[in-house]
Amino acid sequence: MISSSFDYARATSLDDAIKRLGAAGGAAKLVAGGHSLVPLMKLRLSEPQALIDIARIKALSNISELDGHIEIGATAVHHAVATSKLLRRQCPGVADAAGEIGDPQVRNRGTLGGSLAHADPAADYPAVMLAVDAEIHLKGPKGWRMVRADGFFQGLFTVDLAPDEIIAGVRFAPAPVSAYAKLRQRASHYAIVGVAAALQVNDGTIQSARVGLTGAGAHAVRLSSVERALAGQPLTDAVIASAAGHAGAEVTHLNADIHASEDYRRAMIPVFTRRALEGAMRRA
């Protein structure tokens, strides 16, 4: 498999990348790890006229805590996220999800920003971004823009990102009581169903819950009815089981393929919702 021809340039800074992206007038694509884009280019399903490489913009790969919030740069690779001590402590669900992506080599190259921009319906990250209520920080020629994960994933491979904008990073509050659980498609290791859960727990009571679902439909969504069923309840197995029991009932369109029918996917949503919640509970 060999890609079509294209021009290549390396951006020296975020602003340089934005300038180049603008100059290309929609014909260029950004590349960092390339693990979403390069396979598509090799299949010639994506044929950009130019690639702008942002992998070496240092500031974009940081994982840090600032003013009580966690920030992950767009070019942070999955391996860095999965093994970050900060994230393991403050947002283990995010690290879990990163560690479930692909395989070791993919995790060494693939990036958070690439995964979010590509928005594969079976990608792992979108579910946790919903669960931690991440702000996705974008920059374009007109400056910065912030979108909440909730509004970012809009459809199949479709996100709220203009062609001249770049994902610079994500920001979210610590979510130490969080986890990710996934049913793997056994060939690709993508998610047939993946559920991320983040709980705010005070004195054994769930103050609030956020649950993100990936793999099941055209794009990742929140499981609001599960969230509502948990809020204000004591954190117990019974509460979790009950809240998870009807998870996904509101999801109208479910994917179906040779690996999992619509029925099976639907049935797996409560199972993995419960498993994600149980995983989170173990961290409370």
Added chain:
Amino acid sequence: MPQISITVNGKVRKARVEPRLLLVHFLREQLLLTGTHVGCDTSQCGACTVLIDGRSAKSCTIFAVQASGSKVTTIEGLATDGALHPLQEGFWEEHGLQCGYCTPGMILSAVNLLKDTPRPTERQIREGIAGNFCRCTGYQHIVNAIQHAAKKGLPKRAKRARRTPKAAASAATGGR
């Protein structure tokens, strides 16, 4: 065509390449380092695994231009000063290969694994090579080979246990 400069197995290699040239093709066809293999086209099989700046990566999913400025280690660069790398030794000792096609990538993934986890459990070994397909061995002897190397520890460049054996001249070639 952009100029690239990649340090491959310790040697700076400069070239002008088409941006779409895959790193694996640059290594194989321009540098003639044919130990890195291509086994699939969807970034799954891991036969093309090399180390980029010390970490395992699938060289079929990276354009050579992206690797410019990086240090790349291929299977040809793993033995140091005539001594086999402990993983190469382990694969030989424990019959960790049959047809040998997945072996270079498998070994480089194992290098990455042992760097992160010097004393891995069997489960960690199996997860560490989950990005590499082997169709011949059922993986058991590969796991043994990695355990063998883990027991010995990664080289500190000083260990020179064994001279590199000469590659037996293949009777069945003649193309190059």
Added chain:
Amino acid sequence: MAAIPVLPKLVGERVKRREDPRLIQGRATYVDDITIAGMKHLVFKRSDIAHGRIRSIDTTAAEAMDGVDAVFTGAEIAEFLPPMPIGTPFPSPPHHSVAVDVVRYVGDPVAVVVARDRYAAKDAADAIVVEYDALPAVVDLERAMTGQPAVIHADFPNNLAVALVPGGTGVDGAMNVDDTAVDKAFAEADVVISQRMMNHRLVPNAIEPRGVVAHYEPGKESMTIWSSTQNPHILRSMIAALNGLGQHQVRAIAPEVGGGFGSKINIYGEDYVASAISKRLGEPVKWIEERSEAFVATTHGRDILGYVELAAKQDGTVLGLRLRLIADIGAYNMLLTAAIPTLTMLMVSGTYRIPAIRATITEVFTNKTPTDAYRGAGRPEATYFVERAMDMLASKLNMDPAELRRRNFIQPAEFPFATQMGAVYDSGDYDKALTAALKLADWDRLKAERDAAKAEGRLVGLGLAMYVEVCGLGPSSSLPTGGWEHSQVTIERDGRISATTGASPHGQGNETTFAQMLADQFGVPIEHVTILHGDTGVVKQGIGTFGSRSQAVGGAALHMAGGKVKTKMARFAAAMLEAHEDDLVFENGTIAVKGAPASGKSFADVAAFAYVPVPLPAGLEPGLSEEAFFEPSNNTYPFGCHISMLEIDRETGEPTLLKLVAVDDAGNLINPMIVEGQIHGGLAQGIGQAMVEEAVYGDDGQLLTGSFMDYAIPRATDFPRFELGATVTPTPVNPLGAKGVGEAGTLGSTPCIVAAAVDALSGFGVTHIDMMLRPEKLWRIIQGGQS
């Protein structure tokens, strides 16, 4: 004279592989590593529909592209390349290397580009525009047999490639069928098991895709062809034939070959096209398969439907077996396609004394990639059908599966044993293998563990399967190429040994095992022995590597040639020592009179004398080089017992293999380490079939599992640590007593895993589950049943 160092015996030892140093250092040469100055690259344009008439092919844009030398359509190729021959006696429709008028499967080539490099060739192939008049895709096997929705080949009504060939009890040489005995067995039965079973389609997926470099040199009128093949000598014959050359004008080389598993036995259209284009252009050309091509362009395996009926007495004695086999062979007959299901038929008696068997085969064309040999090739299917039926019988009789099998085993004293299918099993002790496996697995404890797990609500099951395989193929009557193997052993002038073998390996380790044998035979260090293979310019004759024949046939030929040269060398040594040749021993690098090692001559001195024999001993020619063709009198029949323990996730249906125990009897072993590797690999592919691998076609004939994203290759994380044991029952068929072991792992593992899954789900009323064990399938059983 200094003390002579004692050389250890190597046969039977875990000798480290001599192949490995080049492989672990990236210094081996696979076909894609070969570069010849001026070499052009080929890329094929392939059909993206399953069935259709080619309306037009527009190559103008492609031909005009930078770096493109030529573009050939199928019709143009057909002007200088005849259709592909096959190796079976069944009628076969014409099969062009590149489709001429009709495409019959997704991946069928329609044109080929010749260009400066693979990038340019790929761009040009993309620019070829093909228009088709689509025809209905024939996908469903049993519908295909009624000629619906289309007939794929005009001369094959109802898509029947092979129509209802009978075999077994009461079938005579003219295929007249007398069903009396079989009908009687079923009439007298207390219990009858009846089950439809699908042994589904697999994609072999050697990690090295196929590839070929062809170099015709007009000045020399000779062709050199490198191909990733299991059998360079067959390649040479066929490349010569289709290019109008003599075999002496073609040199075929199998360089390092990255796995085959049966899929590299065939001589493929791409091999023929590369050779023909090189001859036509007078330039070297290379074609390297991409993985996405390999999924559709390299033969698939299995895909045999079996209707199985088993008749038995209440005490478990099996009285009769009926088996109707229907094979989905895809769009064309390839080299051995039609023969594979005949191996299934041959082996359906399994390890059992079944007094009456009626089997039939029907082979059906569909719009899919052609099938052919895939590791096991027909025998895993046979094992699967008979073992599943035995399990169902055990379950119905409420009998331990081991006990039921024991009651029906062919007994050691009955060998050689002729089955109702015409196989003559050479040797066996099935109870010994079963007993060893039960002991190694600790069967009773496993049963207790399973019961305890089930009591906790876990879905844990146990499975057991016996197998017997036909290996060491075979007498020349059974193979169109001849079934012998060839070797030449040369003692060089310095006493070093070069030996050739026609058994061309691709991971089997012949360079090591064969050197072990010669080192022992001549009493010399293994470092003094080199095994040459895979090059018809070096290896005079050969058949190749398939059907677990390397050791049983190739090794036997090597042993014979070694024996011949040893006899001659002894005569030279006898002349030097003034001794009788029968009194000489070869050991520790010397040839000496028995009991007087110090008086001997060094091996190298005797070799030197043989090449400068002054005086020449009477009746001898100078030199030490002898060849042998070994013709086996029969196939070999290795056997074994596999046991598995499996757990199914009650909520998701995901199966996890907890344990796999394999006791295999391959006769005498040359290198147990290499044998273990072969068994592990076979197990991996058998478990792969049972648990994760399946080629799935859509109703439109598209392969839905056309990449590793959808077709799962088992990963290291999918397996537990295998537990291996062995029994040794040598074969009388060859002087080594070795039976062959390459495919064995695929036979027992699949039925024993399915048996474990059925056992795990026994509470839901299932008695059989078709492979593969897709989580959703198991989940549905769990949802549908009560427990």
